[in-house]
Amino acid sequence: MFCPKCGKADQSPETYCRQCGVFLPDLSKPLKTGHTPQEHVTANIVLTSLTIVAAFTLAILLWAILGFRENTHPLIYVTAGLLFAMGIWHIQTLWRMLMLRKHFKQNQRKAGDEIGGPSAVTGKLLAEADFENIVPPSVTDNTTKHLSEKVRSKSS
Numbered sequence: 001m002f003c004p005k006c007g008k009a010d011q012s013p014e015t016y017c018r019q020c021g022v023f024l025p026d027l028s029k030p031l032k033t034g035h036t037p038q039e040h041v042t043a044n045i046v047l048t049s050l051t052i053v054a055a056f057t058l059a060i061l062l063w064a065i066l067g068f069r070e071n072t073h074p075l076i077y078v079t080a081g082l083l084f085a086m087g088i089w090h091i092q093t094l095w096r097m098l099m100l101r102k103h104f105k106q107n108q109r110k111a112g113d114e115i116g117g118p119s120a121v122t123g124k125l126l127a128e129a130d131f132e133n134i135v136p137p138s139v140t141d142n143t144t145k146h147l148s149e150k151v152r153s154k155s156s
Helices: 037-066 074-116 139-155
Strands: none
Touching: 037 074
16 A cells, blocks of 8 residues: 555555554445434434423323322422423424424425435526537647647648
């Protein structure tokens, strides 16, 4: 393997170059595929929903079972209140996750429209290409054509 920075030969993959110190990855191994942001949002929606259900269930159970007895410790009420507040907090988090997922879907739709659909500015498709009147993109293109003709004429 050659170092891509300095060009030193006989390097081992997954090590550092012996001359310049650049890390040399093993390009024969497949790259790790990460999860997309959409997958992370979906996982967070599920976990947040479960947290909401658990927090409200525990708060209701604490109040229902231990809340109305004679000698109930105040800590039971505080814990139930904190569980309730935690459930409210996760409801707003769930709302934000749902808005984020909606935003991702809108961006995917817009990207799909731009690739093969009408122009975003005019709403019309582009005109067909006219290959009859092609203008060379630069002076170099013309020069290159003349040079290749000279090479052909010399070789003949």
